[in-house]
Amino acid sequence: xxxxxxxxxxxxxxxxxxxxxxxxxxxxxxxxxxxxxxxxxxxxxxxxxxxxxxxxxxxxxxxxxxxxxxxxxxxxxxxxxxxxxxxxxxxxxxxxxxxxxxxxxxxxxxxxxxxxxxxxxxxxxxxxxxxxxxxxxxxxxxxxxxxxxxxxxxxxxxxxxxxxxxxxxxxxxxxxxxxxxxxxxxxxxxxxxxxxxxxxxxxxxxxxxxxxxxxxxxxxxxxxxxxxxxxxxxxxxxxxxxxxxxxxxxxxxxxxxxxxxxxxxxxxxxxxxxxxxxxxxxxxxxxxxxxxxxxxxxxxxxxxxxxxxx
Numbered sequence: 001x002x003x004x005x006x007x008x009x010x011x012x013x014x015x016x017x018x019x020x021x022x023x024x025x026x027x028x029x030x031x032x033x034x035x036x037x038x039x040x041x042x043x044x045x046x047x048x049x050x051x052x053x054x055x056x057x058x059x060x061x062x063x064x065x066x067x068x069x070x071x072x073x074x075x076x077x078x079x080x081x082x083x084x085x086x087x088x089x090x091x092x093x094x095x096x097x098x099x100x101x102x103x104x105x106x107x108x109x110x111x112x113x114x115x116x117x118x119x120x121x122x123x124x125x126x127x128x129x130x131x132x133x134x135x136x137x138x139x140x141x142x143x144x145x146x147x148x149x150x151x152x153x154x155x156x157x158x159x160x161x162x163x164x165x166x167x168x169x170x171x172x173x174x175x176x177x178x179x180x181x182x183x184x185x186x187x188x189x190x191x192x193x194x195x196x197x198x199x200x201x202x203x204x205x206x207x208x209x210x211x212x213x214x215x216x217x218x219x220x221x222x223x224x225x226x227x228x229x230x231x232x233x234x235x236x237x238x239x240x241x242x243x244x245x246x247x248x249x250x251x252x253x254x255x256x257x258x259x260x261x262x263x264x265x266x267x268x269x270x271x272x273x274x275x276x277x278x279x280x281x282x283x284x285x286x287x288x289x290x291x292x293x294x295x296x297x298x299x300x301x302x303x304x305x306x307x308x309x310x
Contacts, residue, residue, distance in 0.1 A: 065161060070082070072245065073252045073255075074249055083162065085137050088135045109146065163295065171287070178203055180203045197218035219238045251281060258281045267285055268284045
């Protein structure tokens, strides 16, 4: 037998074994060289790149919004206040499927088509990893439902912030004015760094005229997040500087007397201190509630205002 004869020859058997051993050693050596080369490339040559990307995924700098300056009348009565509200925001990069996320949220709480349209517009203007508001002024029930289902809502987060509030409502609407969401035209002309912590700006009246003084200076927070983007801890923070508060010459009691005097009539009134030239009261009737504009007025309320003959 040829097979039996080959292995009955010790010299030939050693040559065959040595050949196989050499081939096996060569393959192992080549594979080891490849592994070592790849290891050196990843751990030494490209270490800094991966370390930087890892920190970028784990560590983030987010702006800390300053509180807007308050506005008082001459007697110390508050005309423009800040109140805490809870908003639902979304970070696009932390959601695998934005459409699925929006659908899931819509199943949990009421999200109108108007909310979706405004969110889509804001999404086009935002920066990477920036929180984009979807719904403002969440109720306690809505916050509870979203908190319980948080494990299903990767990329969505409930954020608390101070929102402008006008306690006198229509009484000072024309003189104090109001703040509103920064629109696309305004976003192209403002300082993006100064407004990185807020999405509101003075639109008319005193709120617009004294915008620079009322705004304040934005702070920052270095935060550590987990794989889902949830904040685990704050590593470092620089507190924001609140805006300057203003005390006006206006008298809210006189303003109310003047406004009530018009009842259902149309008209305007200005009361001036003849000694100083200070404006004690400035009324335009009828008026409107400026709080409707703070978080974005609904199409229904806006239509009622622009279609009103008054």
